[in-house]
Amino acid sequence: MGQAEQAPAQGPRTRGKRPRANPTPKAGRNLPAAVVVGLTMLFGVLGGLLFLPLGFVAVTTTFAVFGVWEIFRALEANGTRLPIIPVMTGTVAMPFAAYLGGIESLLFALLLSSVAVLLWRSIEGAAGSANSIFAGVFALGWVPFFISFAALPLHAGIGASPLGLWPGGTVPEGALQVAVMLLLVVANDTFGYLVGASLGKHPMAPKISPKKSWEGFAGSVGGAAVVGVLASVFVLDKPWWVGVVLAVALVAAATAGDLAESMVKRELGIKDMSSILPGHGGVMDRLDSIVFAAPVAFILFGLAAGA
Template structure:
């Protein structure tokens, strides 16, 4: 081989071996983009929750719709076609049913949605019907049903304004409970990421989520506990120990939700549900913790309501 032929090959090898700058840290995120998107979402959701409750329900429903659509696309790519129309109708109906009608209406909406999935699929080809029906019912329970528990405390507040601000400008306790739940979920994610990225050495579930470590889990518990105690003292007018209970329950539920979604993604052979949120992946990659934390927080607040 001549020197003229060797030169391009040498340059190509050198180019391949040169380290490339990577804005994504070892924990797998573009941190600046993740912070901007996360804060924007949090401010928008909390603003709607405190100032326009029906707007909060609408935003929650919108996130659920995007999450269900991502699941539909991921399942379709793997050969399972979920009956998306009845699932989407149920996804839109359940949060509003919880807001206006409470727990009984939410359960009734879930039941009707599951029946609609079954009837819709029964008039189509029987090929793959079992997987299709299971996927639809599973998705209804996983995303819109669970996340609708975030709207139940607003109905439990006893005042459900269809439009406008809270009557009298006073934010009820139920709205503050939802706000605290969201702050605890964000604390779980933020402190777990910071501690896990810098100190994480012992994987929690290496076969499901290799980047999730026990050190990060400890950081989530510690950070959420501090936020929970402060929130109970200054926002909820509850004893400090209630904040500890809420923090532990929320972190456990959020971690379970994160691992559950990671297991689903691993089964489907994908890294993220989509790339719609810079630095975060898909909407479901942000909802995975909230959908599990919402019912757990609702139950915990109901138990400690007399404290």
């Protein structure tokens, strides 16, 4: 053999520092962009919630519409046609039904939307109808129905103003409850990211979301507990332990929502639902925690009403 056949050829040597193998943070996100976008959304939502509730419902509905549209595109790319018109109609109707009519109106809107999906798909033909109907009802329940629980606590405080301003400028307890829920979800995401990115070694669900670790989950619980205690005492005027219960329950719900969306994305073979939000991915990549946390918070606040 010749020398060239005995050993593989070596590439040219490079001087100086070796290039970094992966400049992306360990948790896989652009942190500065994620923080800016996250804080902008948080302040915008809280501003509407505390001063113009109808605006908050409109913003919530807009997020739900974008989330459902991302689901529609992801399913369509995998061969499942979502009945988009009845699903979008239900998506717009449910948050406003919850705000204006309460839990009964929300349930009626969900039922009516599901029937509309069935009838619409029946008219289009039988081919692929079963998957299409199941997907439509699933999308209605996953996004607009769950997220409408964030509008339910506002129903009791509706004022006479056509703009939806709180009467007398006083923010009702329901709006404060929703604000605390959002703060706890943000605390879950923020502290989980910071601790998980630096200390995460033991994945919670390696086959679904390899980057989500038990260390990050512990950081979420600890950080949210601090925020929950402060919010419970100074915002809700409740005992400190109420904040701890809320923090643990909402972190668990938010984590379950995150893992559920990760499972759906893995099944569909995609990394993010879209790239509309810099540093976050798609709208559903931000709503995944909230849609599970909102109904849990609504139930817990109802149980804690007498505390």
